[in-house]
Amino acid sequence: MRSLPVTEPVLLILLSLAEQPRHGYSILKDVQEMSDGQVTLCTGTLYGALRRLLQDGWIDRFEESRGSRGRQAYRLTPAGRRNLQLEVTRLTHLTQVAGLRLVRVNREGEA
Amino acid sequence: MLSLYRFLLRLYPRAYRHEFGAEMLAVFREAQTETWKKGVLARGMFCAREVAGLLRGALVEHLHAIAGSDLLTASRSRRNLTPTWSGSPTKRRFTMRSEFRFPKATAPLMALILALIVVAIEKAKAIQASLPHTNPHVGPIQPAQFTLFSTLLVVVAITCAAGLLGWAILFALRRSGLHRLSDFNPSERPPV
Numbered sequence: 001m002r003s004l005p006v007t008e009p010v011l012l013i014l015l016s017l018a019e020q021p022r023h024g025y026s027i028l029k030d031v032q033e034m035s036d037g038q039v040t041l042c043t044g045t046l047y048g049a050l051r052r053l054l055q056d057g058w059i060d061r062f063e064e065s066r067g068s069r070g071r072q073a074y075r076l077t078p079a080g081r082r083n084l085q086l087e088v089t090r091l092t093h094l095t096q097v098a099g100l101r102l103v104r105v106n107r108e109g110e111a
Numbered sequence: 112m113l114s115l116y117r118f119l120l121r122l123y124p125r126a127y128r129h130e131f132g133a134e135m136l137a138v139f140r141e142a143q144t145e146t147w148k149k150g151v152l153a154r155g156m157f158c159a160r161e162v163a164g165l166l167r168g169a170l171v172e173h174l175h176a177i178a179g180s181d182l183l184t185a186s187r188s189r190r191n192l193t194p195t196w197s198g199s200p201t202k203r204r205f206t207m208r209s210e211f212r213f214p215k216a217t218a219p220l221m222a223l224i225l226a227l228i229v230v231a232i233e234k235a236k237a238i239q240a241s242l243p244h245t246n247p248h249v250g251p252i253q254p255a256q257f258t259l260f261s262t263l264l265v266v267v268a269i270t271c272a273a274g275l276l277g278w279a280i281l282f283a284l285r286r287s288g289l290h291r292l293s294d295f296n297p298s299e300r301p302p303v
Contacts, residue, residue: 024138043139044164047131048171072134 006087009041010049014076014084017059021075024050050074058083112143112158119162122169124176 006014009031016022016030024046032040053059058080064073076084116139120132139161146157 024134025141028138028142040160042160042164043135043142044161044166044168046138047135048168051127051131051172071137 005090007049008039009045010053011084011087012039013041013046013049013053014058014080014087017074017076018081018084021062021073023064023071023073027074053080113140116161116165119165119169122165124172126176127172 012031012034013027015034016027019030022030024043027050028041028043028046050059054061054074057077059074060077061072061074064071113136116136120128120135123132143157146153
């Protein structure tokens with residue numbers, strides 16, 4: 001299985017799929033929107049990450065029933081959702097520690 | 112740009128292309144349609160990003176395929192099961208290493224071989240010391256006179272000969288039909 005922590009593109013892809021199943025282009029757009037345009041995935045990066053996530057069982061693929069084209073869509077598996085939760089918890093903790101450290105450094109600077 | 116994208120997709124491993132190629136192309140088309148409305152700079156950045164991403168992705172997938180196929184073969188021979196793809200390459204490599212065991216007799220055998228080598232060296236030194244130096248003095252060795260042209264000629268001739276030999280072997284193999292035996296399954300019944 002993929003070990004935590006995950007890379008930023010992978011985290012954004014997982015977050016995108018956490019809300020709802022999406023197809024490839026929808027993931028690209030959502031990642032761009034989530035990151036305020038800071039992260040723009042190319043198709044090579046996106047499908048490389050999707051292939052690894054499929055292989056690790058964090059996501060699965062299915063054919064979209066809506067629409068005429070029958071596009072492939074991706075959704076989180078329970079294992080993927082659990083791992084995403086773990087990663088978000090880890091990042092939250094890290095952010096809190098970073099915030100506390102910065103407050104302490106600022107106080108020492110003022111004193 | 113679409114034809115360039117199609118061409119670059121061919122750099123990916125066949126299995127990957129088969130699974131994701133059409134989908135990647137469709138997503139690229141959609142992204143391209145939207146980017147083309149934004150202007151020249153956005154188009155340029157989009158193209159550069161896609162080309163770089165595809166080249167990097169193809170390299171990564173080939174490396175993954177090479178590592179995966181090696182591990183796949185090891186897994187099949189070890190367990191005689193349908194291969195499953197689970198775990199990162201690093202972890203799988205670690206698993207292989209941890210499962211490999213030298214035979215117990217390896218260490219004593221290697222120690223014995225080492226001891227024999229040491230004894231042989233000592234014996235040779237003793238023989239060398241016991242023999243009188245009767246060899247005649249050898250005069251200064253003159254270097255062979257090679258000209259550049261003749262050296263190049265020899266190199267070209269050797270290369271051609273090696274190429275011809277390789278071609279002859281391949282030709283003989285094709286003629287003998289040996290290459291067809293790789294697909295031969297003895298347990299399979301011939302079609303009636």
